[in-house]
Amino acid sequence: MVKAVVLKKRRGRVRTPRKRPAPFQTFVSRATPTTAKIDLIRSGVWARVINDMVEYLGVPKQVIFEVLHTPESTAHRLIKDNRPLDSAASERVMRIADVVRTAEETFGGRLAATQWLKSANLGLGGATPLSMLDTEPGAGEVRRILSAIDYGGVF
Numbered sequence: 001m002v003k004a005v006v007l008k009k010r011r012g013r014v015r016t017p018r019k020r021p022a023p024f025q026t027f028v029s030r031a032t033p034t035t036a037k038i039d040l041i042r043s044g045v046w047a048r049v050i051n052d053m054v055e056y057l058g059v060p061k062q063v064i065f066e067v068l069h070t071p072e073s074t075a076h077r078l079i080k081d082n083r084p085l086d087s088a089a090s091e092r093v094m095r096i097a098d099v100v101r102t103a104e105e106t107f108g109g110r111l112a113a114t115q116w117l118k119s120a121n122l123g124l125g126g127a128t129p130l131s132m133l134d135t136e137p138g139a140g141e142v143r144r145i146l147s148a149i150d151y152g153g154v155f
Contacts, residue, residue: 027097044084
């Protein structure tokens, strides 16, 4: 059972805190300006974003650890200590969010996009699009395929 925390009572109305969207969902839902993205990458995205990614994409944590190139033990320690990821892993988080947003626009929603990202793709030599997002050249190939799907062209 979830209990609501009463923040303030005003004119007979009780206000409860709004549930904030998970950080990864926030990154996916709207494009982050480049300067803000650079600041986030340099300061490090909080490690708990891994849990958000697992939930949002519907994949095991091990898949996220592999795409972020972050050892499982390190990730768990960072999450437990409420610390940020390093800049390289933070950049991968932002890259994944950008490609997920593009996939959602291409396929018309989260469910179809995440299913496509987790499915083997012949254009990627049988690899899943998600597995290719660990490098910028791989992400470029995924973007190229999404663009071809968008515009009905060949890739």
